[in-house]
Amino acid sequence: MMTITQQIIIIASVVIGTLLTRFLPFMIFKADKPTPKYIKYLGYVLPPAVFGLLVVYSLKDVTLTSLEGFLPELLAIGLIIVLHYWRRSMLLSIAGGTVFYMFLVQGVF
Amino acid sequence: MSLHDHLSTLKYAFPKTLPILAGFAFLGIAYGVYMHSLGFQPIYAILMSVLIFAGSMEFVAGSLLLGAFNPLSAFLLTLMINARHLFYGISMLDKFKGTGKKKVYLIYGMCDESFVINNTSRIPSDINNGWFMFYVTLLNQIYWVGGTTIGSLFGSMITFNTEGLEFVMTALFVVIFLDQWLKERNHISSVIGIAASILCLILFGTEHFIIPAMLIILIFLTLIKKFITKHEVIS
Numbered sequence: 001m002m003t004i005t006q007q008i009i010i011i012a013s014v015v016i017g018t019l020l021t022r023f024l025p026f027m028i029f030k031a032d033k034p035t036p037k038y039i040k041y042l043g044y045v046l047p048p049a050v051f052g053l054l055v056v057y058s059l060k061d062v063t064l065t066s067l068e069g070f071l072p073e074l075l076a077i078g079l080i081i082v083l084h085y086w087r088r089s090m091l092l093s094i095a096g097g098t099v100f101y102m103f104l105v106q107g108v109f
Numbered sequence: 110m111s112l113h114d115h116l117s118t119l120k121y122a123f124p125k126t127l128p129i130l131a132g133f134a135f136l137g138i139a140y141g142v143y144m145h146s147l148g149f150q151p152i153y154a155i156l157m158s159v160l161i162f163a164g165s166m167e168f169v170a171g172s173l174l175l176g177a178f179n180p181l182s183a184f185l186l187t188l189m190i191n192a193r194h195l196f197y198g199i200s201m202l203d204k205f206k207g208t209g210k211k212k213v214y215l216i217y218g219m220c221d222e223s224f225v226i227n228n229t230s231r232i233p234s235d236i237n238n239g240w241f242m243f244y245v246t247l248l249n250q251i252y253w254v255g256g257t258t259i260g261s262l263f264g265s266m267i268t269f270n271t272e273g274l275e276f277v278m279t280a281l282f283v284v285i286f287l288d289q290w291l292k293e294r295n296h297i298s299s300v301i302g303i304a305a306s307i308l309c310l311i312l313f314g315t316e317h318f319i320i321p322a323m324l325i326i327l328i329f330l331t332l333i334k335k336f337i338t339k340h341e342v343i344s
Contacts, residue, residue: 049298051282
């Protein structure tokens with residue numbers, strides 16, 4: 001078991017690492033100077049790719065070896081797509097998909 | 110800004126954070142319970158949620174505290190797990206300009222969910238953009254710290270069946286992706302994001318796929334730069 005001081009050092013290392021990943025772009029590209037063209041380009045083309053990465057990241061533990069490993073996710077995402085095309089309401093799509101997923105994992109699979 | 114303006118900005122921001130309220134209440138409570146089960150006092154989970162405020166990293170930090178004392182590897186592991194924040198920062202460079210002192214907190218509190226909302230919301234002209242993003246970030250952190258606090262203090266008393274509730278975060282990301290898909294004129298960046306991530310997930314596994322995926326995304330987006338102009342990506 002670590003001492004309190006060691007625990008504080010570990011937590012501080014994680015805090016500093018996290019701060020660095022968040023502040024670094026703003027430290028390199030200062031607000032008072034114009035942002036380089038290439039970085040500006042990345043700024044507007046990156047978000048769609050990052051949202052794709054987040055979708056995959058949030059589904060990374062899905063397994064294809066058994067039906068219950070992927071079917072609830074697949075069906076719930078299917079419902080989200082239908083709901084979203086139909087109503088374009090973020091809250092409805094998110095709530096509908098989540099409640100349906102809970103029903104599937106608790107009651108069906 | 111007057112008090113009335115603050116209230117109307119808050120009123121506008123709050124509904125946009127509702128899915129995060131559901132997700133963070135659940136995941137925050139789960140984190141509090143997890144830290145409790147590892148034998149830590151409530152103050153550990155609460156402080157980490159205030160200071161780190163990056164969900165997956167906080168779970169990892171719990172297990173780091175139980176392992177051997179190695180601050181350098183803790184630091185490097187953090188850089189790897191949180192590397193995606195670099196992309197968020199690059200995407201928000203211009204949006205955070207002119208937000209004054211709030212900017213420091215906007216950067217400090219930029220978790221996945223705050224980035225997603227602040228990057229995609231189209232804010233009416235009578236709402237102050239900087240304060241809107243500030244309240245979104247603050248509300249999200251309150252939900253997370255609140256959930257963590259409840260979980261670490263009373264986690265063992267929760268009895269209703271919450272299995273599957275964590276899917277609310279997946280649903281949020283899917284809806285954001287879908288919404289972007291419906292708005293954009295070409296889908297090249299969205300497709301690159303999904304394809305590179307799936308490819309790297311298969312090649313490198315769940316623990317190590319994010320950084321290679323980020324690199325491939327960066328390389329492809331750089332290669333196609335010549336063929337793309339701003340109005341083609343976002344309508």
